[in-house]
Amino acid sequence: MTAAVLAAFIPIHALPDRRALAPATVALAYRPVALPSGEGPLRLAGAWRIEAGDRRLGGLSGLAIDAGRFLAVTDRGAAIRFDPPSAPRPTALFSDLREGPGPFGKKWNRDAESLARDPQGRGWWVGYEQHHSLWLYDQRLDRAEAAIDLPKLGWRDNRGAEGLVVQGGELLVIGENGRDAIRIERLGPKLLKLHGGADVADAASAPDGSAWLLLREKSMSGISQSIALLAATNDGYRIGPSWSVPKAAFDNYEGMAIEALADGRWRFWLLTDDGHRFMARTLLVALDLADPPRPRHDKSSATRAGPLQKPSVETP
Secondary structure, eight states: OHHHHHHHTOOGGGSOOOOOOOOEEEEEEEEEOOOOOOSSSEEEEEEEEEEESOTTOSSEEEEEEETTEEEEEETTSEEEEEOOTTSSSOEEEEEEOOSSSSSTTOTTTOOEEEEEEOTTSSOEEEEETTTTEEEEEOTTSOSEEEEEEOOOOOOOTTSSEEEEEEETTEEEEEETTSSEEEEEETTEEEEEEEESOOEEEEEEEOTTSOEEEEEEEEETTEEEEEEEEEEEOSSEEEEEEEEEOOOOTTOOEEEEEEEEOTTSOEEEEEEEOOTTOTTOOOEEEEEEESSOOOOOOOOOOOOOSOOOBOOOOOOO
16 A cells, blocks of 8 residues: 555656647546545535546646636646536636746646636736746736746745635735745735644635635545635634545545535535546545535725736746
8 A cells, every 4th residue: 555655646757848739629528436425514416537638637736617617727737627517518628828937848847736816807826836936827828917936935846835815805825834824915925824734735715705725634545635714813824623525545636616506505616636647536526515604794905916027938
């Protein structure tokens, strides 16, 4: 078992570089899979393995819902818009993040791990590991509009801006180490404490404006994961009590989005990162919360998403 787990954790630096590919729309297949029902208030509503005839399907991280479709980014510099399982003939649009930190194609230059809609409506923010930074793209993610370098916090190359949400009109970056939160204010990034210590795999905003974290713990027996509320404190944030999520040992959830259902429930959508590894898979999982927390009333004023500079971009 130990050897199997180690084989599942091959770092991105071991992957080959890749060339740029043209945008492509391809058919998407959802194959239902069985998962344990899990414990706690989250109820499994569906689980599917995702298959598509494009080599960019893999290494998915971050998840958002945009105009009825899902949006995800990958650790090798691609963006994927895809239909939900309810679509009669689901398709996926694959495109490369041609602009970003460093030359395109190098395995560590486009390690996209998180994304969030720009609070000013200008497009999408993408958080990168390796080159610890945030990049603002237009609505189609075709063109980079601005970039923000994150403070040097001693993060390892592959443990960076794993979660990205909007709170009070400002971007909030959650470090993978579960100890650092960075609020992108008008005068620049502000470092805040994150109390809890659990590894973070993603973050998402709920319909009531609250922020939730997708947590992860690795061991020699596999990966265990849970969902927790992010709560404000006097000096930053803390990780609230967590609810475990159903999964197999080597499934690695790295994307989360939350939507409101017509009957008042919340649906947590989770997306796995196969890590380009033979023992992992790309799954989309739906978990329903029957009794969501009461809506909060956030009266904080909206501000800019931070000091922006036109990035020096490099394309293939």
